[in-house]
Amino acid sequence: MPKPLTANPALSDVVYKNQWRDVFDGTLPEGWEPTLKVSVVTAAFNSKTLDLTLASLAAQDYPEHLLEVIVVDDGSDPAVEIGAYAPKNTRLIRVHEELGEGWGRSNALHIGIEASDGDIVYWVDSDMILFSDNVREHAKWAHFIPEAATIGHKGFVEEWDFTPEQVFDEVRSDEIRKHHDLATLHRHWSLDIFEETDDLNTSGGRNYSTHMGACATVTRSVYEHTFGQRPELKLGDDTEIAYQIWQRGAVFIPVMSAETYHLGRATVQDKGREVAHFNDVHFAQKMPIPRYRRAATNRSWEVPFVTAVVKVDAATAQVARRCVDMLLNQTETDLQILLVGPWSSLASGRRRVLADEDLELHLLREWFRCEGRVTMLDDDPDDVFPSPYRLDVPVTLGLGASALHEIMRDVYVNDLGVVSYFAPEGADQSAVLTIRPTQAYSRAMRYASETVTPIEALDAVWGVEWRSSKELGLLDLGTAEPVKKVTRGEGDLAVTELRDQLKKVRSQAENARKRARANRERAEAAEARAEALGIKRRVRSKVDRVARGLRRV
Structure with missing residues (x-):
């Protein structure tokens, strides 16, 4: 190239x-x-x-x-x-x-x-x-x-x-x-x-x-x-x-x-x-490169192949949960997520927890507290060295399950530089998904200055491109239907419905077992009759042969 x-x-x-x-x-x-x-x-x-x-x-x-x-x-x-x-x-x-x-x-x-x-x-x-x-x-x-x-x-x-x-x-x-x-x-x-x-x-x-x-x-x-x-x-x-x-x-x-x-x-x-x-x-x-060294999948490594960065604040904390969950659900699992937000400023003392303006941030932190592939930081590190790729994910975007796989199949296989993906139709067009190779960033930053912008330097050392996001299955979480919350009454009703369905399934299964048992019994009886009929025919044939012999004598 x-x-x-x-x-x-x-x-x-x-x-x-x-x-x-x-x-x-x-x-x-x-x-x-x-x-x-x-x-x-x-x-x-x-x-x-x-x-x-x-x-x-x-x-x-x-x-x-x-x-x-x-x-x-x-x-x-x-x-x-x-x-x-x-x-x-x-x-x-x-x-x-x-x-x-x-x-x-x-x-x-x-x-x-x-x-x-x-x-x-x-x-x-x-x-x-x-x-x-x-x-x-x-x-x-x-x-x-x-x-x-x-x-x-x-x-x-x-x-x-x-x-x-x-x-x-x-x-x-x-x-x-x-x-x-x-x-x-x-x-x-x-x-x-x-x-x-x-x-x-x-x-x-x-x-x-x-x-x-x-x-x-x-x-x-x-x-x-x-x-x-x-x-x-x-x-x-x-x-x-x-x-x-x-x-x-x-x-x-x-x-x-x-x-x-x-x-x-x-x-x-x-x-x-x-x-x-x-x-x-x-x-x-x-x-992480070459890829064949990591024969095992769906596990974590000291240096991740891709480091995803998601920035969150109090206003976006609720959608962030879904954004990060979708990232964790990628078919490409060699991934670490940096969740950047005001974590150190969250109050830890006595407060009205349900009226706390940072309630969603508290819930978000608790949601991922035990997730090993999510690290919470106050500041964007910008540099993800020695991880070879940084993926910037707007908090309002959800990635389809195979999105990261498709991105890396293009960027990694073709050794591309910085690649940005247009926001899905109807979404905020500033919500741009971007992937950046670390080796390109490291070299480019040596040349960035008052007269050379970072994007100019990145283009000079590895190239900068834009791509359509249609094949990535991106979801605008700002307008997407939220996951339905079930109230206590609705939950009781749902449990009752599930119990009724379970009884129905069990009844159907029992009926099927009875039919199978009856069919087996009929088959066994038919087999016995057939065997008896065969014996009767063989005896009758033998008697007939003896009778014919006696008549000849």
Whole structure:
């Protein structure tokens, strides 16, 4: 899909979806030199190759004053020591699990990133050898695309006998490349995705799982708006942080020129099934996309696929109950509802409850008090990160049971930007139903300013569209017939009528049983008569044969 035309010149260099080539194709202007600082963060636990990784980093052609390396010792035994070959600006941080500082790769990286201050965060595993221009090839993208998240190219080397001194010398002289042809080594599955998506240009960022922490970067301006590395994750943390930066507007770029050796086989080569079995459960909780991870339906997850926002006040509280009930009744159940209203201002002391002007708000709060998919807030959060979609539902609209399913089949499947649906005929035309992708909102808000409106920015980064609501079965709750309330007298009458109907049904059932019993008895009698008649006929036939024989004699 082509990028929409924008009349605002301030948005001319904004990346549309993940189409990075339209802004920068990697060709550098003549005489260009980097200005952004890179923070390389490496977690090490009993690593036998860390010295080789640091030696390759020491031989980089990136400006020394713009490169820092943070090594986080995650409880190694013996403890990590920085050898002779390491970048000048290298710091060592030790994690003490016994002091409650946690453990695991993600926890160590979280500590390391928090201690760094570079403009670009670069994840590098402690079993990598980076070629001399690796850092430069990664970093150049952030100078032209502020949301750049780059993925390097690695070849898996299964046998080696490098020394730190050798690595330093050969990386600096570029002789390191001659040991192996990357094209002949194990082919990583991400290369197939790059081919299928034109180097992620057509992916919309959905292939975020290719952004793996062995050699990947993101700008700090994107990272700092995420929750950061999740210390509780013990595997797959690079995929989860990749999901977060996608939802924060990252532009994913494969950099095949940023080459490395990965010292050792790929994990998926030996333990792919076990790792997937472990990760799938954790990924399903935290990442609603891709959808196949959530095989179970009609249940709640840590991060909902869609977060619906309904705003309510004293005047609309009565219709809000029906609005929210209809949302909870959707066939698409991966949904969380934020009910925004003046909850903290409701009186809790002595009052005339039936004459309270906020009576309907009190009743509404009680109605959903135990509903796990409804959260009551005083203020609209606006940002629903990391949930990938926000659905704004006017309180006077009721959604047909399959409405959300139809919306997501259009918006999610076609990777649309902001989509608004016209109010149903006869309803207040300001009651507009709108769905908005979080990744589009996150990137757009980076460009919204006094000269750029939010809707202009949203249109530039993902597109803005309007749709008919006829297929959604929307109900105008402001004019719709209310649910009939039954008085006590009417209730007694209704109970009497139900009892009469029950007696009638029971009587009909008993009559049917009697008829069935009579039919069975008649059938059994008929069967007995038929059997008796058959015996009589057989005896008569035998007697006749005997009589004929006697006559012949």
